[in-house]
Amino acid sequence: MNITIRPYRPTDLDTLRQLTVDSFAGVTLEQNVEDALGILNGHDWRWRKARHVDEDVATNPAGVFVAEAEGRVVGYISTRIDRETGKGRIPNLAVAEEARNHGLGRRLIDHALDFFRREGLAYAVIETMAQNAAGNHLYRACGFVEVARQVHFARRL
Ligand SMILES: CC(C)(COP(=O)(O)OP(=O)(O)OC[C@H]1O[C@@H](n2cnc3c(N)ncnc32)[C@H](O)[C@@H]1OP(=O)(O)O)[C@@H](O)C(=O)NCCC(=O)NCCS
Numbered sequence: 234m235n236i237t238i239r240p241y242r243p244t245d246l247d248t249l250r251q252l253t254v255d256s257f258a259g260v261t262l263e264q265n266v267e268d269a270l271g272i273l274n275g276h277d278w279r280w281r282k283a284r285h286v287d288e289d290v291a292t293n294p295a296g297v298f299v300a301e302a303e304g305r306v307v308g309y310i311s312t313r314i315d316r317e318t319g320k321g322r323i324p325n326l327a328v329a330e331e332a333r334n335h336g337l338g339r340r341l342i343d344h345a346l347d348f349f350r351r352e353g354l355a356y357a358v359i360e361t362m363a364q365n366a367a368g369n370h371l372y373r374a375c376g377f378v379e380v381a382r383q384v385h386f387a388r389r390l
Contacts, residue, residue, distance in 0.1 A: 243290075245309075266387045296348060311326070321357045322359070339374065342359075342372075
């Protein structure tokens with residue numbers, strides 16, 4: 234499969250939202266919250282997770298990159314830049330299930346890291362859930378070192 238990585242276009246939004254909802258089952262905090270507390274405010278975890286994409290493209294559209302194979306979107310990565318601290322953050326990354334385990338996740342991360350370097354940043358951060366085996370493996374393989382573990386709590390009001 235010939236895959237190219239290109240900048241985000243506004244017409245990608247619906248596709249990226251759908252890819253996110255399809256990809257993140259079992260590996261998102263939003264679903265863990267729902268598993269613990271049930272449906273909240275009339276919205277399920279997919280609705281909340283799709284909004285993360287809206288936030289990514291609203292905040293830094295030039296830092297969202299889309300992987301395409303023969304005109305079909307098969308993955309994306311989003312980024313944030315904090316020039317004062319020199320920090321680049323990767324809030325979201327997804328590869329379509331049928332395209333996984335062929336190195337595209339790593340290619341997207343490398344693409345984001347090159348973007349950060351071109352922007353003159355000093356370091357990059359990325360988070361994953363402890364339950365996300367692929368994320369835990371991939372980020373270490375891409376040169377990230379574990380620096381902290383955080384515990385999330387939630388309760389109904
Ligand atoms: C994480 C994700 C983006 C990786 O995409 P990908 O295209 O499969 O990534 P790559 O092929 O470059 O690398 C995947 C690596 O994880 C490994 N891997 C896959 N499943 C694994 C598992 N269950 N346990 C351990 N390692 C696993 C693969 O063997 C590969 O490592 P290798 O190259 O050393 O063999 C993809 O799995 C995905 O979209 N997951 C759902 C959404 C998600 O978790 N996003 C990241 C949130 S932090």
